[in-house]
Amino acid sequence: MVRSDDGGPIRLHFPHPTRLRRATFSPEGRRVRAALLALILTTIPVAAQELRGHGGPVRAVAVSADGAFALTGSFDQSAILWNLATGAADKVLRFHQGAVNAAVTVNGLGFATGGEDGRIALWRGDAAEPVRVIEGHKGPVAALAVSPDANAIASASWDETVRVVSLNDGAVRVLEGHKGPVNGVAFAPGGGIVSVGYDATLRIWPLGDGPAKVVTLPAPLNGVVVAPDGEIAVTAADGRLRLFAPDGEARGEIEIGPTPLIALALSADGATIATGGLRGQVALIDRRSRTIRATLVGPGLPVWSLAFLPDGKQLLSGGADRLVRRWNAVTGEHIGSVVPRAGEDVLAAFQGERGAQVFRACAACHTLTPADGNRAGPTLHGIFGRRIATAPGYAYSDAFKRLDIVWTKETVAKLFEIGPNAYTPGTKMPEQTIGAAEDRQALVDWLEKVTR
Known part of the structure; x- marks a missing residue:
């Protein structure tokens, strides 16, 4: 309804x-x-300050260079072009076969989107179809970045590569080295590339040929931005924002919260960083003082995407509640009549249980009760005894539907022992394993208890 x-x-x-x-x-x-x-x-x-229309979590947000329009992408496989002055949807764009995971502004053209299907679509103005499609990735595109001169676009993918494509002549540079999904990519001021991934590495790639400088961190990395002065900021699954010099030298870290950070944005002037996580709160960080200037309190659901308006005074957030919210990035106040309330940590009741602690890495994509429904992945309610690819209301890939697996404690443990790509080819899950047998056992024992 x-x-x-x-x-x-x-x-x-x-x-x-x-x-x-x-x-x-x-x-x-x-x-x-x-x-x-x-x-x-x-x-x-029309509710000008709250954009409603997506049928799934809002995975990506980008704002036009003049601040007049926003493009949002969703797990519902659509992108929507919004008029920010009125809050009206100008156009619904359907092209990707799967979730629209990334969106970015391309000055002089319009927008670009990256999808679960591994393709990048470039959109101009009010065109109903892409004016150009870039292919080449063998896995979902997780993030996009455009060079400062708008002549190249970089894409991060779960196929463990970064691809840099010239928008002038189509020349392609493939950057290989990550050992797992690449979750974030950004251009450095001098033309180099910065990428981060599930392998817990920050990689700084030179402008020309040559190996990347690799910085290994304590937790998987979900996003990266680069300030105009070259400083690098990355978000991690341990709830911390870390800062680095252009050469990769550590410059400190800020603890945002106990849950993974999954959204990241930087104001155009580089002064303010915004990062959001699983519990729906967004921290506004003054980059120079290294302090949290304000906390934006949302409805308690994961915040998947963030984007500043060009003047840096307003921020858009997209999340699991399917809405795009507008915030005053100076005061931290929500703009509009809706007053969000912070939600409860659904895992707080299981404090001290090892299985619940292991599950925190899964909570961004999976819920445990039928009332919470599907997110990026299907709900785990009733998973044991259920045949693979049969959770109601979830769009599975064709490859996944052809698998012959019934979920039991043994098969779920096997999934995390050898990894989703090996055990369930065609999966949408990021590649991840749980190395310790006792942690796998704790997870499945706990899931058996809470998903009945």
Whole structure:
């Protein structure tokens, strides 16, 4: 059910709702869904400071150079172009086969999106189709960056590579070395590349040929930005923001919270860093003083994406609640009539249980109860005894559907012993393993208890 801004329901009636749900991710189903989404977007009264329309968590946000428009990408496989002055959706863009994981502004062109399908789409103005498609990755694209001169685009992928493509002549440079999904990429002021990944490394690639400088950190890394003066900031799964000189020398760290940081943005002037995590709170950090200037309190759900408006005075956040919220980046106050409340840590009740501690790395993508539904991954409620790729309402890849696995304590443990890519080829999960047998056992014993 869709609700209007005053809380009243808007009921939309369509024939054969069960058939429609089953067809949502078929080619025809995507066309039907696009039509329904467009209808919903034109039916709901406009709330200029809160952008509603996505049918899944908002994974990516980018703002145009003039601050007039935003492009958002979602796990619902769509991108939406928003008019920020009115809060209205100008266009629903459907191209990627899978989640839209990344979005970035390309000056002089428009926007670029990167998807689970490994492709990058370039969009100009109000075009309903991409003006250019860049292919080459063999895994999902997790992050995008555009060079300062707007002549090249870099992409980070779960295929363990970074690809740098010239927008002038199409020349491609492939950067290899990460041993796991690459989650973040950025251009350095001098033209070099910086990347971070699940292998807990920060890699600084020179402008020309040559090996990267590798900085190994204590936890997997989820995002990276580079300031105009070359300083590097990275976010990690241990809830810490770390800062480095352009050559990789450590310059300190800031503890944001106990849960993984999964969203990161930098204001255009480099003065303010914003980072968000699993519990829905966003920290605004003064980069020069290394202090948390304000904390934006959201609804307690994961914040997947952040983007500053060009003047650095406002910030957009996208998260698991399917909304894009607008914030005053100076005061930390939410803009608009909605007053979000911080949610509870669902794992707080299991303090001291080893299985719950191991599960924290999974909480960004999986819920435990039917009421919380699916996120980037399906809910784990009722997982034991369930055949693979059968959780209701989740869009599985075709490769995943062909696997012959029933989830038991043994098969779940095996998944994390040898890794998703080896055990479940075609999976959307990032590559990850749990090395200690006792930790795997603690996880499955705990899951058996809490997912019934």
